[in-house]
Amino acid sequence: MRPEQIVEATLFASQTPLTPAELARADESLDETQVERAIEVLRERYEEDERAFQVYQLGDGFQLLTRPEYAPYLERFDSVPRPPHLSPAALESLAIIAYRQPIGRIEIEDVRGVSATSVLRTLIDWELIRVVGRGEGLGRPLLYGTTERFLEHFGLASLEDLPPPDELPVALGESEPDEAREAEPAAPPAEL
Amino acid sequence: MRPEQIVEATLFASQTPLTPAELARADESLDETQVERAIEVLRERYEEDERAFQVYQLGDGFQLLTRPEYAPYLERFDSVPRPPHLSPAALESLAIIAYRQPIGRIEIEDVRGVSATSVLRTLIDWELIRVVGRGEGLGRPLLYGTTERFLEHFGLASLEDLPPPDELPVALGESEPDEAREAEPAAPPAEL
Amino acid sequence: MISGSTKPQAGSPIAIGGESFVVELDRFQGPLDLLLHLIRSQDIDILDIPIAHITGQFLRAIEEGLDRMPLERAGEFLEMSATLVRIKAQMLLPRPERYEWEEDPRAELVRRLLEYEHFQDVVHVLQTAEAQRGRHMAKGYIEDRPPPVISRPQLEVSLRDLLEAAARIPDPVPVAQVRPPSATVTVGEKVSLLRRLIGKAKRVALERLFKPWGTRAHAVAALLAALELARQQVIRIEQTKPFSPIWLFSLATGSDRSGSADTGADGPELESSRVGSGIEENGPRAAGAEELS
Numbered sequence: 001m002r003p004e005q006i007v008e009a010t011l012f013a014s015q016t017p018l019t020p021a022e023l024a025r026a027d028e029s030l031d032e033t034q035v036e037r038a039i040e041v042l043r044e045r046y047e048e049d050e051r052a053f054q055v056y057q058l059g060d061g062f063q064l065l066t067r068p069e070y071a072p073y074l075e076r077f078d079s080v081p082r083p084p085h086l087s088p089a090a091l092e093s094l095a096i097i098a099y100r101q102p103i104g105r106i107e108i109e110d111v112r113g114v115s116a117t118s119v120l121r122t123l124i125d126w127e128l129i130r131v132v133g134r135g136e137g138l139g140r141p142l143l144y145g146t147t148e149r150f151l152e153h154f155g156l157a158s159l160e161d162l163p164p165p166d167e168l169p170v171a172l173g174e175s176e177p178d179e180a181r182e183a184e185p186a187a188p189p190a191e192l
Numbered sequence: 193m194r195p196e197q198i199v200e201a202t203l204f205a206s207q208t209p210l211t212p213a214e215l216a217r218a219d220e221s222l223d224e225t226q227v228e229r230a231i232e233v234l235r236e237r238y239e240e241d242e243r244a245f246q247v248y249q250l251g252d253g254f255q256l257l258t259r260p261e262y263a264p265y266l267e268r269f270d271s272v273p274r275p276p277h278l279s280p281a282a283l284e285s286l287a288i289i290a291y292r293q294p295i296g297r298i299e300i301e302d303v304r305g306v307s308a309t310s311v312l313r314t315l316i317d318w319e320l321i322r323v324v325g326r327g328e329g330l331g332r333p334l335l336y337g338t339t340e341r342f343l344e345h346f347g348l349a350s351l352e353d354l355p356p357p358d359e360l361p362v363a364l365g366e367s368e369p370d371e372a373r374e375a376e377p378a379a380p381p382a383e384l
Numbered sequence: 385m386i387s388g389s390t391k392p393q394a395g396s397p398i399a400i401g402g403e404s405f406v407v408e409l410d411r412f413q414g415p416l417d418l419l420l421h422l423i424r425s426q427d428i429d430i431l432d433i434p435i436a437h438i439t440g441q442f443l444r445a446i447e448e449g450l451d452r453m454p455l456e457r458a459g460e461f462l463e464m465s466a467t468l469v470r471i472k473a474q475m476l477l478p479r480p481e482r483y484e485w486e487e488d489p490r491a492e493l494v495r496r497l498l499e500y501e502h503f504q505d506v507v508h509v510l511q512t513a514e515a516q517r518g519r520h521m522a523k524g525y526i527e528d529r530p531p532p533v534i535s536r537p538q539l540e541v542s543l544r545d546l547l548e549a550a551a552r553i554p555d556p557v558p559v560a561q562v563r564p565p566s567a568t569v570t571v572g573e574k575v576s577l578l579r580r581l582i583g584k585a586k587r588v589a590l591e592r593l594f595k596p597w598g599t600r601a602h603a604v605a606a607l608l609a610a611l612e613l614a615r616q617q618v619i620r621i622e623q624t625k626p627f628s629p630i631w632l633f634s635l636a637t638g639s640d641r642s643g644s645a646d647t648g649a650d651g652p653e654l655e656s657s658r659v660g661s662g663i664e665e666n667g668p669r670a671a672g673a674e675e676l677s
Contacts, residue, residue: 068516287546
């Protein structure tokens, strides 16, 4: 059995993204590098053969998903309930957290001009954000950051897929905390 | 979009076998004959390309499944469908309904202290509870009670078989696993 | 919402002055959102906001919607109007009194507006990403046809599980507890209890004087004690509406202990950080290989 066949079978059987490490568990002969190479092989084959699905990267994981152009056909079927679209309030807080993490509640409220308590609870319940630590200062406030699930929900391979702040229409003068962005080499685009 | 691509997307996205008639619902341009031809095309391609999956016929439906030779790899994952179990929250609500029926959502939430909406839906989906009437008062709230299936599932002939609330500790003590009891030094037989 | 009839589209010009000024307050995420809308929809240079003009519009926009708003939200809009009015006043100060190195009173507001606008761009990015992700379907997207009841997998829940859950149900609040007749209760006891409690807190719920005992006799004694101390002008009794809690306020002078209800908001969030991926959330369905992990 070739590595890409084993990886294909495993990706095919899973309903959630799997990391290379998880995929490698399918066989002793596999390691993460081989898995990643296998994924590349599969991607190229699916592309060439014009398969209706492709391997996409979501966070650290990979998942077989249909290509977007098939959505209109599939939407004709009764589908399982999918995560709801986020409310503007939730999106606003999430946007701030995504770009400023780790960040505390007070700072989020300062930017939004409104209370964020209940929104934060919702985002935590949906596992889109989590507590990543505690800040300095009075009461050592909880600091929030985004989760793997956040990346999955928005179809992002990593936070680097978000445009850098200065490329947004309204760029901010002050520099953003984004050391993380430079640290890792960009992963191959997920094509999402 | 070629018919076999639409059929492939649909087969891929579906959890259960779909009949040609169901598959044809994906697009007006498709009829059952075309679907069947598309399935043939896919089968040949998957065979040729040595894909890890194939289109299998199950009853009068078709489903994409991994080939049997990949089972050993997939079995390494925790993927065998396990019988579903009720979450503690669902169980708790079920217990409240069993003992206090007919009872409304608000009263259940009062006891549990948290929202019961989704739990109630789950219990209704499992046909363990049903709406038995409407209460007095504001909005005439729905009242829930247990079903026949509830009795069947828990092996009860009737609701009277449930131990009265004040005997619960005793009832639970009695149904302690037998080994535990046998481990205790048994009272010495009278004859010794 | 100020007026339900016309829904202004984002970016549509707002009629200035007169009756046609229609803004749905509910539509805005908060004061910054509203302010930004006023600025954008009138092609105002954000770096040179005509403060008097905008303040007037802002005040009029919130005027009507305010009392229909929950207190917390209303407070957020009011805070902004206070800021605007303050800036307006500062702008009116005669020039000579303001030094050159002094910051434009509008600077902080402009910074906040720009920052808020920036994150609106991010919101747009996220919305687009979310919509795109929604066009990719995973295996299992097409729903199971609900299987006939007979073929449903057996739930893995035993009667013991159910009874254990039942044992965890708290008892209903007893209507009246049977007490041995010897346990008499006197108004005097309640008076000294109340005096002790009111010494420590500025206000005490009447309930606290009898709830632990739960009998009618205690409730009556507590009420009589409260009335007695009220007569002696030690406390004041307050109830906001029928059947709401009865509060006993100390009339002794002391530090103001206005509540701070919102402070501990961060606490319980940790606990709720995992919401089950289990059956409760998703309802029953044939488990695929979803548990691969």
